[in-house]
Amino acid sequence: xxxxxxxxxxNVRCRHKQFMSSLDEGNAINNGDQDMPILxxxxxxxxxxxxxxxxxxxxxxxxxxxxxxxxxxxxxTLEDGKTYSLPAEFNFEGLAAGVKVIVYYTVVDGVRVLDxxxxxx
Numbered sequence: 001x002x003x004x005x006x007x008x009x010x011n012v013r014c015r016h017k018q019f020m021s022s023l024d025e026g027n028a029i030n031n032g033d034q035d036m037p038i039l040x041x042x043x044x045x046x047x048x049x050x051x052x053x054x055x056x057x058x059x060x061x062x063x064x065x066x067x068x069x070x071x072x073x074x075x076x077t078l079e080d081g082k083t084y085s086l087p088a089e090f091n092f093e094g095l096a097a098g099v100k101v102i103v104y105y106t107v108v109d110g111v112r113v114l115d116x117x118x119x120x121x
Contacts, residue, residue, distance in 0.1 A: 059115055061104045066097055076114065078103065084114045094119055 064078040074086040076095070084105055095101070095117070104116040 059106050063102045065100045084112045086114050
């Protein structure tokens, strides 16, 4: 990925030099050529903001027993002391303190958000 970004940067720099030299020579150039470095730079900025978001939103799982469930705050706490936020439409059926589960979650803005839960027998 880093190599492709370096390649794009080199391409932008090369196009910029061509653009500047054509201006110095007084040659008319195509508007598409003028817009290309700007377009590439804008795409790189967007990529720099989007790429970390996709890496940050990776899912994880943990196996533990339920310590407590708070139906008002929509949270579940496991025996390891970690709390997980639940979606508003979450079905609490079959869950109670002491039940062993596998929790699949994603960390969003420092909060562990439950994606799925599997009860173990």
